[in-house]
Amino acid sequence: NAGVTQTPKFQVLKTGQSMTLQCAQDMNHNSMYWYRQDPGMGLRLIYYSASEGTTDKGEVPNGYNVSRLNKREFSLRLESAAPSQTSVYFCASGGEASNQPQHFGDGTRLSIL
Amino acid sequence: EDKVVQSPLSLVVHEGDTVTLNCSYEVTNFRSLLWYKQEKKAPTFLFMLTSSGIEKKSGRLSSILDKKELFSILNITATQTGDSAVYLCAVEQAAGNKLTFGGGTRVLVKP
Numbered sequence: 174n175a176g177v178t179q180t181p182k183f184q185v186l187k188t189g190q191s192m193t194l195q196c197a198q199d200m201n202h203n204s205m206y207w208y209r210q211d212p213g214m215g216l217r218l219i220y221y222s223a224s225e226g227t228t229d230k231g232e233v234p235n236g237y238n239v240s241r242l243n244k245r246e247f248s249l250r251l252e253s254a255a256p257s258q259t260s261v262y263f264c265a266s267g268g269e270a271s272n273q274p275q276h277f278g279d280g281t282r283l284s285i286l
Numbered sequence: 287e288d289k290v291v292q293s294p295l296s297l298v299v300h301e302g303d304t305v306t307l308n309c310s311y312e313v314t315n316f317r318s319l320l321w322y323k324q325e326k327k328a329p330t331f332l333f334m335l336t337s338s339g340i341e342k343k344s345g346r347l348s349s350i351l352d353k354k355e356l357f358s359i360l361n362i363t364a365t366q367t368g369d370s371a372v373y374l375c376a377v378e379q380a381a382g383n384k385l386t387f388g389g390g391t392r393v394l395v396k397p
Contacts, residue, residue, distance in 0.1 A: 177328075204383055215290070215374060215387035216329070223383070231384065263328065268383040271336070274320055275385060277328040 175199050177278035179264050185284045186254045194249040194281050196264030202276075204269040205247035206231075207239060209260040210280075216263060222247055223269070254285045288313045292375050292388035300396050303365050307391045309375030310357040317380040319351055319358050324372045324390070332360070332373075365395045 180195045198205065203224045208216040208231075218231030222241040236258060238250045247266075251258060261280045268275040290311045299305055311319070318336045322329035333342045338353035346365075351358045362369055372392050376385040 206385075208387075213295075213389050215292075215389045216376075216385075217387070218384055221384065232386075268378065268385070271317070272334060274331040274334055275383075276331065277322075279327040 177264055177266055177276055179262075179278035179281050181281060182279065183282050185286065186251075187286055188255060190254050190285075191250065191252050192254065193251075194262055194264075194283075195246070196248065196278060197246045198264075198266040198276075199245065200266060200276065201244070202266040202269065203244070204266060204275075205241065206265040206268075206275065207237075207247070207249045208263045208265065209233065209258075210263060211260050219249065219262075256285050259283060259285045288377070288379070288386045290375055290377050290386050290388035292373075292391050294391060295389070296392040296394070298394045298396060299365055301366055303395075305362040305365055305369075305393060307360040307362075307373050307375075307393070308357065309359070309388055311375075311377045311386075311388075312356065313377045313379060313386055315380040316353070316377060317383075318378045320376045320378060320385070321349055321358075321360050322374040322376065324374055325370075329374055362393075365393075367395050367397055369393060370395045 206221040207219040220239040264278045265275040293308045321332040333349045335351035349360045372390040375388040
């Protein structure tokens, strides 16, 4: 019953450092997504992957890169972290068929000093 | 630009009250509207609405979509403290299955 698993749960970085957020799903979904959530702004789509081997930009892609490693795993990389990237990051999967909602992981709380 | 607006931003009620949350949208290539409940961690799925005028119901929660007027409401009757959460509305586009979220409504139910 794991669903969507994100690691790490918390991270503090200094400006300019790099890191990769990991996401894995065990529901055999083709589509996976990365969102960020800032206070009062709901969730905004950073990147998504409709299937293994494909990735596309969402609403706020600047400063991020992604890798769809295989069907299960979709990682988000910050090459040079900036304070504006302080946020809670959510990974999701699913939603590719009608009446199939996206399912979310528990999030990664990232602070950049 | 695609837009989803939720109201009110927040509300405080007492147990047993009824709550009505609003979601209006302007999105190209509409496919469906979804409601999620977010407590401390992951948003959890409540409803998906694709057809106008059809009510979806689960226990004390219900939701309806008006595709002509471009809005949806989520009702919670006989509220309990466990209903305290942020409720998120999202609209799904047909292309790429992308979700556009509203800012959420924070509901606090007091005993």
